[in-house]
Amino acid sequence: MKSVVLKYDGSFPGFLTCVFNAYEQKLEIAEIIPEGEDQKQLFSETLEVITEDFKVQRVLKSLKKKLSSNGFTRLYYSFLSEIPGIELKMYDMIRYVYSSQEKAELDYSHPSVLDISKAAKQVGREKHRMEAFIRFRLTKDDLYFAVIEPDFNVLPVITKHFKSRYADQRWLIYDLKRKLGIHYDLQKAEYVSMELPEDIGISGGNPDYFAEGEIYFQHLWKEYFDSTNIKSRVNMRLHIQHVPKRYWKYLSEKSPFA
């Protein structure tokens, strides 16, 4: 049998459609890649996969039968990692789970089960970090606004957290890397895409955009942060391990804003 490369739209339903087609047509899969990415397999045939809802639902239903809810979450989180080639590993794990009787999702001695759980762990960690490191700034029109640039696509999985926590304030979290945000308007949270002004910045606050007093709270927070440090116990290695440098620019307590 000749192996094929599946090209899909990059969405999770798109991936599930790939799984459906692979089983239905008994394909041997060499690669599963999102649109816009080049395939590595030179001599494989490429098939375009069009996302179809009934296929998505069928695969979802059967996956949820075969996987525990934790197992399904791990699979979904690993997808959000956007690690090149993760789709094939997911597919490999799905095949292993379908072909086994027992709860194979817990077989950590199987390579793709282990890889998926590692990717999911990385995504879970960044989800948690974003819930911690997001810093809202209050805009003039009473919106709590934050920008992020996470390594993984965690926006879909942090929405619930912020929605239940900040139910009584309007907020917007914008992922600069993926040019996509989530806006909560006191009723519902929805995806938005928009152009941001160049000088919106990461911390600090241009008085054209931000509420009076906003900058003071950032200063108070930085002040608080500095006062809690015990100098005779400084351990920068530990500090950086907890707060990786790539996140510093978003943290008002770390950034040298004016």
Place this chain on the structure above:
Amino acid sequence: MDFDRIKEKLNILADAAKYDVSCSSSGSKRTNTKKGLGDSSGMGICHSYTQDGRCVSLLKILLTNHCIFDCAYCVTRKSNDIKRAAFKVQEVVDLTISFYRRNYIEGLFLSSGIFKSPDHTMERLIRVAKKLREEENFNGYIHLKSIPGASDELMREAGLYADRLSVNIEIPTKSGLKLLAPEKKHEDFMKPMEKVKNEIIQYKSESKLIKSTPKYAPAGQSTQMIVGATGESDRDIMYSSAFFYKNYNMKRVYYSGYVPISNDPRLPALGTQVPMMRENRLYQTDWLMRFYGYDVRELLNNDFQHLEMDIDPKLSYALRNRHLFPVDINKVDKQLLLRVPGIGLKSVNKILQARKFRKLNWEHLQKIGISMNRAKYFITCDAREKELKDVSSENLKQLIMQNSFSKYRKEFTQQLSLF
């Protein structure tokens, strides 16, 4: 808001509160139901970390650093010549809400120096919490410090608004307390603990019958002990902890390496190093008691009063109990698997799951993420080659230490460096 004045107060009152180690914001059940602000239903979140590596999860401040007591170990003691300040109740409420809305914090940790009387102080702390809950509809985390000597009625009220209550025992032995805080009585610490424990028990039994019973300190109570200020042994410290866990249903005991803050002949001199390694070993021991099923007497006893600083307490235990090992990874029960050095809780669960599918060998174990350089001497698995087992415990310890890259290793190396 007068920002400059608030800023000054915040500096003084955050600085004075920083020696309290507790920072946890987890374990409470307070969901945001009525579209209010905040939610503390899940696990806690560390929003930042100080340069000394500690988590910043709560706005941790004192209401005031005025104090009528003169405890030798405390920065806020009466005789210390420092700047004093006091927050107004409303100022603390506003700061908490503004920080929370910006996602800086999980909530508030409010402690205080004792001004006028214990009851007067406690009553102020409660007013802050009550305002946050009732006027601001705030469901974030609130940790209130129980003031030693506060009345039972106030302790009861405090628990209705706070997620956690704590009273710091500070000095692990009665004799030490007498020496360093002669005005305070051991009973003053125990009484509020007893009250809180009983209220929690009562709440739990009532809420089973009546769903609407108001929550009482849902995240339980904790305490803190200063380590290395008096001459107590590790055994003294951990036996105190075991006592608190057992008799007061304590959620957490914190250990705080003493940071010298004054030239008092009763205390280690200024400039004495903070016993961070010791603190770390005590936490590890605490973990072994709470999560790994060890009895405190297995870890410390009359023959073994001090933890080893150069190796972790689990390895230390295993080296003192070689007759239990090696264990077969593919057969041994969970309780003993938990005692293998280099295998943590999560790896234990992975091993238990994975071995249902096949016999595990060295490679599987490595990939699962166990620390082979320690574990390999205490286990057998599905493999031909055997690790050396007939070495003495002392030699084995040297061998493991030579092959480990602990960040503390340089402090314990016996070889002199050439440069």
